[in-house]
Amino acid sequence: MIDRPFTRRDLLRRGLVGGAALSLPGLLAACGGDGGIEGQAGQTESGEETTAERKLAQQLVFANWTFYIDVNEKTKKRPTLEKFTRETGVKVRYVEEVNDNEEWFGKYQAQLKAGDDIGRDIVVLTDWMAARMIRLGYVQKKDKEAIPNEQNLNPALASPGWDPSRDYSLPWQSGLTGIAFNKKTIGRVTTVDQLLTDPKLKGKVTMLSEMPDTMGVLIAAQGDDPTKVTDDAFDKAIGTLQEAVDSGQIRRFTGNDYAEDLATGNVWACLAWSGDIAAGIKNPSIDFTVIDTGSHLWTDNMLIPNGGDVFTASTYMNYVYDPAVAAEIAAYVYYITPVEGTEERIAEFDESAVGNELIFPTEETLGKTFIFDAEASDNPDYKEKFQAVIGA
Amino acid sequence: MHFLHRHRGLVPYLLLAPGLAWLALFFLVPMYYLGYTSLQTGDLFSGYAFSWAWENYSDAFSLYRGHFARSLQYAGLATLFALLISYPLAYWIAFRGGRWKNLLLLLVIAPFFVTYLIRTLAWKTILADQGFVLDVLRTLHLVGEDGRLLATTTAVVAGITYNYLPFMALPLYVSLEQVDRRLVEAAEDLYASGTKAFLRVTLPLSVPGIFAGTLLTFIPAAGDFINAELLGTPRQQMIGNVIQSRFKEVADYPQAAALSFVLIAGLLVAVLAYTRAVGSERATQGTVA
Numbered sequence: 063m064i065d066r067p068f069t070r071r072d073l074l075r076r077g078l079v080g081g082a083a084l085s086l087p088g089l090l091a092a093c094g095g096d097g098g099i100e101g102q103a104g105q106t107e108s109g110e111e112t113t114a115e116r117k118l119a120q121q122l123v124f125a126n127w128t129f130y131i132d133v134n135e136k137t138k139k140r141p142t143l144e145k146f147t148r149e150t151g152v153k154v155r156y157v158e159e160v161n162d163n164e165e166w167f168g169k170y171q172a173q174l175k176a177g178d179d180i181g182r183d184i185v186v187l188t189d190w191m192a193a194r195m196i197r198l199g200y201v202q203k204k205d206k207e208a209i210p211n212e213q214n215l216n217p218a219l220a221s222p223g224w225d226p227s228r229d230y231s232l233p234w235q236s237g238l239t240g241i242a243f244n245k246k247t248i249g250r251v252t253t254v255d256q257l258l259t260d261p262k263l264k265g266k267v268t269m270l271s272e273m274p275d276t277m278g279v280l281i282a283a284q285g286d287d288p289t290k291v292t293d294d295a296f297d298k299a300i301g302t303l304q305e306a307v308d309s310g311q312i313r314r315f316t317g318n319d320y321a322e323d324l325a326t327g328n329v330w331a332c333l334a335w336s337g338d339i340a341a342g343i344k345n346p347s348i349d350f351t352v353i354d355t356g357s358h359l360w361t362d363n364m365l366i367p368n369g370g371d372v373f374t375a376s377t378y379m380n381y382v383y384d385p386a387v388a389a390e391i392a393a394y395v396y397y398i399t400p401v402e403g404t405e406e407r408i409a410e411f412d413e414s415a416v417g418n419e420l421i422f423p424t425e426e427t428l429g430k431t432f433i434f435d436a437e438a439s440d441n442p443d444y445k446e447k448f449q450a451v452i453g454a
Numbered sequence: 455m456h457f458l459h460r461h462r463g464l465v466p467y468l469l470l471a472p473g474l475a476w477l478a479l480f481f482l483v484p485m486y487y488l489g490y491t492s493l494q495t496g497d498l499f500s501g502y503a504f505s506w507a508w509e510n511y512s513d514a515f516s517l518y519r520g521h522f523a524r525s526l527q528y529a530g531l532a533t534l535f536a537l538l539i540s541y542p543l544a545y546w547i548a549f550r551g552g553r554w555k556n557l558l559l560l561l562v563i564a565p566f567f568v569t570y571l572i573r574t575l576a577w578k579t580i581l582a583d584q585g586f587v588l589d590v591l592r593t594l595h596l597v598g599e600d601g602r603l604l605a606t607t608t609a610v611v612a613g614i615t616y617n618y619l620p621f622m623a624l625p626l627y628v629s630l631e632q633v634d635r636r637l638v639e640a641a642e643d644l645y646a647s648g649t650k651a652f653l654r655v656t657l658p659l660s661v662p663g664i665f666a667g668t669l670l671t672f673i674p675a676a677g678d679f680i681n682a683e684l685l686g687t688p689r690q691q692m693i694g695n696v697i698q699s700r701f702k703e704v705a706d707y708p709q710a711a712a713l714s715f716v717l718i719a720g721l722l723v724a725v726l727a728y729t730r731a732v733g734s735e736r737a738t739q740g741t742v743a
Contacts, residue, residue: 164702198499265602307688313605314687327584328604442497442704449699453688 116205119371121153122146122378125185127160127362130235132394142390146381152374157182162317163191170367174200179369184378186234190274190439192363193224196231202366203229208376211383214402218428219361224436231363232379233400235337235392238420238431239275239358242324242334246347251331254283254353258306266330268323269303271315273448275358276303276333278434282356291438296447304451315452324348337397340420350420352430359431361400386410396421492711502707510712518696518713522720525692528607528682529675532614536622536671537664539615544626544663545656548633562623570617574684577613578604581685605687613681618674622667629663630656665732673721693717 124143132142143154160166166187170180175198187195195201206212212232225231243251248263257267269276277299281288284302286295306312313329321338323329325345339350366375381387388401393412398421405422408415415421423431438444492510496502515522547558565573580587581603591597603609633656641651679694693713700710 162702164705168702168705264600265605310687310689312688322578326579326582328578328582442706445704446706449703451688452699453682453686453691453695 116208116373118150118152118377119183119374121155122371122374123155123157123181123183124378125157125159125166125182126234127186128158130158130186130362130395131156132391142382142387145387146378149381150377152377154378160186163188167191167194174198174368177368180367181369182367183370183375184364185367186362186364188362189222189224189360189433190436192231192365193222193436194440195365195367196225200368201230202368202370202372204232204366204379205372205376208373209380209383211380211401214383214385214388216400216402219400222361222433222436231365232383233361234364234382235395235397236359236361236400237397238336238352238423238427239270239279239333239360240336240350240352241331242320242339242348242350243331244324244327244329244345244347245349247327248330250349250351252351252354254279254355257331257333258302258311263331264309264311265313266328267306267312268314268316268320268329268332269312270320270333270335271317271452273445274360274434274439275335276315277438277444277448278358278432279333279353279356282358282432283353285355288356288358288432288434291435291444296438296444300447300451307451307453336420337395340396340418352419352423352427354430357431359398359428359433361433392421398423488711488714491707492715494708496708498705507708510708511716513709514712514716518693521691521693521696522716524690525676525694525717526720526724528611528614528692529672529678531611532618532675533622533668533672535611535615536619537668540619540623540626540667541664544623544630548627548630559624559627562627563620565616566620570680573617574613574680577609577616577685581609581612604685605690607686607690609685610681610690610692613685614675614678617678617681618671621670621674625666625670626660626663629660629666633659661732665729669725669728673725676721677717 131140133139134141140156143156147153159169166185170182173180206229209232212228215228215233219233219236220228222228222231241251241254241257243249248266251257251260251263257263257269277291277296278288280299280303281291281295284295284299286292286298303312314323316323316332318335318338320329320332320334324332324334325348334350336350339348364375364379366372382391383401385401385403385407388399388404389407390411392399392404393408393415396415396418405416408421419427490504491502493504493507494502495505495507495510543562547555547562551558579585582588583602583604588597588601588603591603592599592601597603637655637659638651641655642648646654676692677694679692679698682690682692682695697710697713697717700706700713
């Protein structure tokens, strides 16, 4: 079962070293050009660093969200990280320190602003926060030469507006924001309109406190474009949301904690994240649906903060873009993997994951999704209006 | 020693020094920065700059008056309920606790061994829509069929009351414990009924405990945001929730700082008014007596 990937990876590794040796002049030239276009001091510096000494660091520090990588339930160890260490000799310090994009940013902002090394080689952040990190110049370009596996990236995710050629970022996992409902108490709930107005659901509905999730599906449901948000569309959706709060229809705005309310019956229908429902909730009467008017497809991205070791981080990115490794991670986290070819390999790790709509959405499902406007996600006016509606 | 003998006047100041240094470092310096931040303008991307932006304060009042009022109201109610629950409890432990006193006191503070968040989450289970409390209330027709407790004002006030109860109970216990029993006996010897002896002797002597307890409960309760967050709805959010969201979600640090200052100032005024009404003179004398 592991014969094939090993050979392939061995090949790749050899390929890597060879590639580096051959393309030094090319890289230098590329860096010069980049420096001119970007005009960012940190960029040329890091570029030179990678060309000067393309060797792996002793340790990779990887900051990620909780429950977001494979764990062996018995040994409590993380198989894919251990395998990475065995293959490259790089030890991985895996830190589960991201609970909330804003919170993580707040913790490191002062250091990042001062240009200090925050001691992280890779951090995983959601689209809009990744966009902010790039805009503020807090992250370094990837070493694309070291990531030949990037060709496995799902083309749908290859060029977000905030990083059109994925120079800085690479998706870790994606997920859908849809509607979760309790089949026993309320039956199927499939539309945003029903969530907001059905009298039977009064006080039994929660929405998400992450603005892009809630506002995205509302804007899509009213027929406006959530990928390019206008003030009018936003205000209209805020008005709808405010009415639902004032009437008592919406009980709370939550993070992951909606899962508990849903499982105990305090909440009958809510906006929810696909992976939570696919992997987390054992209650058989809970179901999840993609929203016909538009479900939010969000992505969490790997980034290399300033000060991180670009070559080591890129080598790791390449490693997780091997479908065999991606499959092992996907079989645990149950979110949508951005790595093509994973579905063919996942049966090796988890039979039941094969054909799961929430891990491998069909074209039809993906057709109903949208990626929320990254700029709108970080618009202070919008944030303020949204916070005012959710009570603060 | 020789030095201290010659400069006796310095001794009190030397003894005060550690406390003063502590206050300066951990209270005055942060307060200075908070004040400085509250008068800035700007945003996360272009940075914040000091500009005597007093409008942060007028905004604090005009935009969040409702949240301030709600916070004071919830904190006031919670303090009142905590007093009504704690007084008989503390009285009973102090006067009738006997050899169980220490154990009973330990039980009062036992919830503190569990973290604040877990305690509040426990109330979610207790008050759940499908929980036993609501089942009983429904059976007794005290709550309608589709009525609920969780995610209501009642839940938030109950949560605050519960979480700050020990802050009320302990000072009450201390002052009741110090009441000289002979004074109560003397009152009874002079033909005062039990009620009258309590009202004329015990209650006035326990005023310092009531004073300390209400302050220790009211002040943190007014700034609380966990209970509103977990047990309330958007319509129960308190000023603490606003400050947290301004600071963390919107990254509007100046506004968050201004709101914090208004809360501090508001509480200070309320406490001063309260102190004058109860009379701190009387309150502290009670302890000495």
